[in-house]
Amino acid sequence: MVLASRRAEVKEAFVKSWKSYKNVGFGYDEVMPVSGVGRDVPGFGGWGATLIDSLSTLWIMDLKDDFYEAAAAAVTIDYSKTRDTSCNYFETTIRHLGGLLGAYDLSKETALLEKAVELGDMLYMAYDTPNRMPGFWLDFRDAKTGKQLAGNHDPSAAVASSSLEFTRLTQLTGDNKYYDAINRVTQVLDDWQNRTSLPGMWPTFFDLRRILLDYDNSYTLGALADSLYEYLPKTFALLGGLEPVHPTKQTFCFRETSGSTARDRA
Template identity: 50%
Template sequence: MRQFPQGSPQWLPKVQKFIETEPAAERQVRLERRDAVKKVFQRCWNSYRKHAWMSDEIMPISGGKRDVFGGWGATLVDSLDTLWIMDLKDEFKEAVEAASKIDFSKAPGDKVNVFETNIRYLGGFLAAYDLSGDRRLLRKATEVGEMLYVAFDTPNRMPMTRWDAVDASKNKPQEADESVLLAEIGTFALEFTRLSLLTKDPKWFDAAHRITELLHKQQDTTRFPGMWPVIVNARTTEFNLHNDFTIGAMADSWYEYLPKAHALVGGLLPQYREMYEKAMEAVIKRNVFRPMLPDNADVLVSGLVSVSRSGDDTVYSLKPEGQHLVCFAGGMLALGGKLVENQTHVSVGEKLMDGCIWTYSHMPVGIMPETFTMLPCPLTISPEKPECTFSETKWKNAIKKKHISKGFTSLPDTRYILRPEAIESVFILYRTTGRKDLPEKAWKMFEAIEKNTKTELANAALSDITRYDPENEDPEKTDSMESFWLGETLKYFYLMFSEPDLISLDEWVFNTEAHPLRRLVPDLKGLFD
């Protein structure tokens, strides 16, 4: 059994850069915007409470409900810490009372998605407990942790990412899969470590750290040293065989957790910092590119790299596809750069965030699609600013179809599903750099999202942000509102316009579902006696 390391947490570098004295007029605008975000949350929460209470999601157009994450009330648990942060204490009290009665022994109709259950339910309960101190929430977190722990009951202790409770009850063989997404096997470090620290039971830390040890050991042995492939083999514990490498979908949260785990444990597990620094060196070298844009904007986007062999040479091929989901990377690099005192990381993170803001502002309704492709500049990022002047001819030769905004070459997926990653990075970059233009840019993002996704009941995903009626700019909506709209997106918008000491990044880290977990920090007792 791996034991959490002994000793006092280290003093880590400060992350937040507090804003200068705020003029009264600016403060008034900021608070009005904060309250506007809160009203949107309240409208959605009240509709969920009325039409889909204790179900996973409300259907924001029809008023129906659906269960897609175990049927245990994903929106309820995902929203607990948002209710506390927004000072909706009566609603929080009612929600905790309801959540404390969730029966996690009731097996869902489908297999348990271990990744989603971990980040939404376990993360949600842990954060709400860390904020409020309500012991009922820690008991529910422990219940979820016990359920998830069974997914690790395999011959090699690697988890089944889709766990079948019925099969397990019938004593059918329990084995990890041969083809597993990197994100789904790697994203346990924050939640499992925090649960072990709070319960003083090392078993969850042990389960997560076994995975960390294997990934750490194999980091330099992959076909793209420093990074891990999107697909890994959990049954044989070979995490270095496949060819595709990205910090985007299917791999994202593993990379995100490297600097965050370093912060969570106060630097007591140095392999997290080591893995983060090696991974980002590789990412910045080959995954990050500057797109050729009509206004010659100096921004960055992160794509996917495929590795192949040509004779004795290794060939790295970049697929210049951006994703809304990968917009988290700007915040990751800003946070990580601050923690390891690497200004290059902060600067790259800032340009990645700017790339997401640019994409928002150059879409027809001011909202980024799920995926898009761009034409990379001839030179990748380097210490010297690369020359990249927009070429109309090169762009026209690269586009897949006509009638596409300049700068984009294709839009493979034009949905917007109420994702939080762009505002997540804007929030983190604002807290870490204090850049004065970011509140206004965040507000424009919020206005565009609220205007185009609002329904009578709540807010709905969009099926195609490029197809809309120019008379009223109303893209077609789908009857879907994932729990992360209340658990992440609106939380980050609210914090964007709140005082900077509310969930300070020097005291908290957010899991990949935006649930804040309290960091270990040095004990201040006696230092100033």
């Protein structure tokens, strides 16, 4: 009874929020909390982040009518049209590509997978740099002219948290290029994991232009780095434990009250 009651309250809260978005912000990235109007977030492309991000939740909560209405709108998004000159590669990957793939895995609606492939091919261009490392921004003009460079001070989470989406896209399409792209970043993480000033962990910021992961001495499991660590066990599970690199990344320097660390125990 307690579980059912809590589940009902969560669903009620979501439905209230979704109705607000549907009524005043449908198709926008978000709804402003005070003015109550729809708004596109700079760097998000104006492609309806909340619309895509909510698809899997709509399905899981059995709001199928709303799901199909939102999915129908999602597959009409034209990712080639935006007022922005670049998009946030990380946010577009986790919200749009991840949202489309999650919705497809739940519903098996092929139009969602086709849209995911379309977007995946665009985001794949983020790896078209001299050393095949992505940057924080996917600059559309630089991508067209082959002038992209990896960043030299990018949050580690932003450039190393695409393994789930790109791996799953390869699994669903059979096209290895997506996995190959993200696996190059994984190999860099593996190479540097025990060479940083806090062996076992990576610093908050990366210089992927020179592939130097030891110039920054700040560390965190919070914002700017969180999803880097979050994705490792999830990718390990997605690959069924078959990728030998990922098991080596399941131990980090988490300090216990005794003063020992996961690395000490490994």
